[in-house]
Structure formats: C-alpha cells, structure tokens
Amino acid sequence: MFVQDAKSADPGSSGEMGSGAGAVMSSCADLFLFYKKCLAQCATLSTGEPMLELAGVFGKYLREYGGVLQTALPRSAAPALPMAVPALVTNLHTLLRDDAPRYTKQEIAKITSVITTSEYCLETTVHLEQKLKEKIAPNLADKIDLAPEQDLFHKMISNCIQLLVQDLEMACEPALQAMTKISWLHFDNVGDQSSYVTQIIMHLKNTVPNLRDNLASSRKYFTQFCIRFANSFIPKFIQNIYKCKPISTVGSEQLLLDTHMLKTALLELPSIGSDVKRQAPTTYTKVVIKLMTKAEMILKLVMAPLDNNLEGFVSQFVQLLPESTLAEFHKVLDMKGAKLSKAQMASLDALFKDITKNVHNDNSK
Numbered sequence: 001m002f003v004q005d006a007k008s009a010d011p012g013s014s015g016e017m018g019s020g021a022g023a024v025m026s027s028c029a030d031l032f033l034f035y036k037k038c039l040a041q042c043a044t045l046s047t048g049e050p051m052l053e054l055a056g057v058f059g060k061y062l063r064e065y066g067g068v069l070q071t072a073l074p075r076s077a078a079p080a081l082p083m084a085v086p087a088l089v090t091n092l093h094t095l096l097r098d099d100a101p102r103y104t105k106q107e108i109a110k111i112t113s114v115i116t117t118s119e120y121c122l123e124t125t126v127h128l129e130q131k132l133k134e135k136i137a138p139n140l141a142d143k144i145d146l147a148p149e150q151d152l153f154h155k156m157i158s159n160c161i162q163l164l165v166q167d168l169e170m171a172c173e174p175a176l177q178a179m180t181k182i183s184w185l186h187f188d189n190v191g192d193q194s195s196y197v198t199q200i201i202m203h204l205k206n207t208v209p210n211l212r213d214n215l216a217s218s219r220k221y222f223t224q225f226c227i228r229f230a231n232s233f234i235p236k237f238i239q240n241i242y243k244c245k246p247i248s249t250v251g252s253e254q255l256l257l258d259t260h261m262l263k264t265a266l267l268e269l270p271s272i273g274s275d276v277k278r279q280a281p282t283t284y285t286k287v288v289i290k291l292m293t294k295a296e297m298i299l300k301l302v303m304a305p306l307d308n309n310l311e312g313f314v315s316q317f318v319q320l321l322p323e324s325t326l327a328e329f330h331k332v333l334d335m336k337g338a339k340l341s342k343a344q345m346a347s348l349d350a351l352f353k354d355i356t357k358n359v360h361n362d363n364s365k
Contacts, residue, residue, distance in 0.1 A: 021105075021113070022109060022115070022116055022213070023217075024116045024117045024120045024217075025069075025072070025113060028117050028120055028121055032124050038054065039054070039128075042135075043135045047135060047137045048136075048137050048140065049140075051140070052136065052140055052143055052144070054132075055136075055146070058128065058146070059149050062125060063152060065121065066149075066152045069117060069156055070156075072114050072117075073110060073114055073160070073163075074103060074110055102167055102170060103163075103167050105210060108210060111160050111163055112215055114156065114160050115218060115221055116217055118153040119157060119221065121153045122150055122153040122154060125146050125149050125153065128146065129146040129150075132144045161224055165232055168207050168229060168233075169229070169232060169233055169236070171203040171207065172200050172233065175203070176240045178195070178196045179194070179196040179244065180240050180243040180244055182194065182244070184244045184245070184247040184248065184251035184254075185246045185248050185337075190250060190253045193258055193261040201262070201265045204265060204266075204269060205273050208226075208273065209273035209274065212270070222270070223270065223281050223283070226270050226280075226284050227284050230288050230291065234266070234287075234291035234292060234295070238295050241259075241295055242298075242332075245334050246334075246335065246336075246337035247335050247337075249303055252299050252303045256303075259295045259296055259299060263289075266288045266292065267289075270284060294321065298321070300320065301317055301320060302332060302335045304316055306338055310344070310347070314329075314348060314352050314355055318356055326349060326352055326353070329348075333348075
C-alpha cells in the first residue's frame with residue numbers, strides 16, 4: 001500500500017502531511033503511529049526478549065520504507081523489497097547521471113518530498129530507539145540499535161541533495177562551455193557582464209526559489225544544497241577559466257569582471273528571487289568567498305607581468321594562491337601565452353617548488 005502511495009503521490013496533494021510541494025508523505029506518519037501502538041501493546045505484555053524482537057521487526061520495516069521512498073524518486077527503477085542500505089545507495093547512484101534531461105517542477109517536488117520525509121523518519125527513528133531503550137528491561141537496552149536505519153535515511157537525504165545539485169549544474173553547463181569558446185585574446189574593451197554569466201544567473205533564479213519553497217520546513221537541507229552546489233560548481237567554473245586561453249590583458253579584465261558578477265550572484269544564492277533578503281549562512285558565504293577568490297586571484301596573476309622578473313612572478317603566484325599545485329601554475333602560464341624555453345620552465349618549476357616549500361615551512365612553525 002505504501003509503495004503504491006509513494007508512486008502515485010502528487011506532491012502537494014492530500015497524500016502528504018502539511019501542504020505544498022516537498023511536504024512529508026502521510027504514509028510516514030501512519031507507519032510510526034502503528035509502531036507506537038505496537039510498542040505500547042508489547043510493553044504491557046513483556047519488556048524482555050519479545051521487546052527486542054519487536055525492535056528487530058521495526059528495523060526491518062524501516063529499511064523497507066527506505067525502499068518505498070526510493071520508488072517515489074523520479075526515473076528510478078524501484079528495487080525489490082526488503083532492502084539493505086548498500087543496495088539502496090547503489091540504486092540511488094544510478095540516478096546521478098550526466099546525460100539525463102532536467103527535472104520537471106513535479107519531479108523536483110517529489111525529490112524534495114523524499115528529503116522532508118526522510119528527515120521526519122530520521123528524527124522519529126531516533127526517538128523510537130530512545131523509547132525502546134526506556135521500555136525494555138535494563139539488561140537488554142544496549143542491544144537496541146537503530147543506527148543502520150538512521151544511516152539509511154541520512155544517505156537518502158544526501159543522495160537527493162546530490163540529485164538537485166547535479167540538476168542545476170547540468171543547466172549551467174552550456175553557459176560554461178560558451179565561456180571557453182569566447183575569443184578572449186581579441187577583446188578591445190571591458191563591457192558589462194558577458195552573456196554566459198547572465199545565462200548562469202538566470203538558471204539560478206529559475207531553480208533556487210522553487211527549491212527554497214519546497215524545503216521551507218527543512219531549512220538546514222536547503223543550506224546544505226547551496227553549500228554543495230557552491231563546492232561543486234565553482235571548481236568547475238575555475239577549470240573552465242583555465243580553458244580560456246590565450247587571453248589578453250583586456251580579456252582578463254573582462255573575465256575578472258564576469259567572475260565578480262558571478263561571485264555577487266552566488267553570495268546572494270540562498271535568498272535569490274526572494275522579497276525577504278535574509279543574510280546567507282556564514283558556512284555558505286565562507287565557501288563562496290574562498291573558492292571565488294581563487295578564481296579572481298588566477299585572473300590577477302594572468303594580468304601580472306612576467307618579463308625580466310620570473311622570481312617575482314613565482315613569489316606573487318605562491319602568495320596569492322598558496323594552496324595551488326605545479327599543474328595549476330602551468331595552466332596560468334598557458335593562459336598568459338608565456339613563451340618559455342625548456343630551460344626556463346625547468347628553472348621556474350624548481351623555483352615554484354622551493355618557494356612553496358618555504359611558505360609551507362613558515363606556516364607550520
């Protein structure tokens with residue numbers, strides 16, 4: 001019955017607790033209400049081994065309910081029930097594909113509904129475990145363990161957030177590709193933000209407000225989505241910056257302006273499209289500033305002069321990008337279109353390693 005409910009549930013319909021898309025599925029409350037009655041009845045009969053067996057039954061059907069939530073996800077083949085945690089996680093990973101079309105609003109609503117329902121299950125399972133330990137004979141309390149079931153719901157939430165992150169990244173991918181195809185060498189003057197930035201911001205505005213509304217009752221998971229998106233998208237943006245080569249000084253200035261505009265939009269991401277401008281969580285802001293500052297530093301280094309002062313350039317590079325690798329150093333030189341002999345490159349590499357080593361030694365003191 002629960003499986004059929006999950007398959008046919010229309011997010012925001014009477015099949016869910018609360019109202020609106022992303023609400024908790026009502027089958028979830030039905031299950032725990034039934035558990036509560038079973039626990040009360042068992043406690044009147046025995047607090048010994050039968051109570052321990054009941055805890056085992058609870059765990060088994062919680063795992064099966066994880067399968068019910070799986071069937072509610074869009075484009076997923078519902079695996080056979082009952083189900084173990086690894087099987088559930090493996091099946092969820094099949095959803096994380098690069099070639100799938102974007103989710104519809106209805107599919108997004110189903111994914112967010114699975115998040116809120118999994119959160120409800122997770123919290124209620126913690127309380128259920130406490131109740132079982134309180135009711136059972138003290139000498140058996142240590143044998144009550146619903147941690148695997150809690151882990152299952154944690155993983156379900158995590159995988160659903162990853163689906164949402166990947167969906168938005170997929171939308172932004174063509175804009176990142178367009179950025180690498182611009183002729184950055186032939187820029188004459190710096191203008192407004194480039195069209196690829198406008199495209200990315202448009203996708204953020206079209207996607208994030210809906211997710212925020214759907215996860216209004218699970219604010220921490222919306223914040224988690226924002227953090228995960230920033231942690232995944234910005235490194236991809238940086239990898240695409242490295243592909244913008246060769247690049248002129250004016251081209252670098254334009255790309256730096258674009259980067260600043262994107263940074264501003266990302267800092268406002270948690271409240272984008274909202275009339276209420278609340279401050280973004282500090283954990284999120286730190287991620288965006290750290291990663292986007294790296295993008296800005298790369299471009300400032302591309303604009304920095306290289307002639308006649310190779311040691312000065314290497315020192316500046318390590319100072320601005322202290323966590324960078326030799327491979328990233330080479331990428332910046334490629335963007336600059338540096339014409340260096342093999343001997344000069346070998347000398348620069350040795351210099352980079354020495355300065356990096358000294359900086360790390362100084363920091364560790």
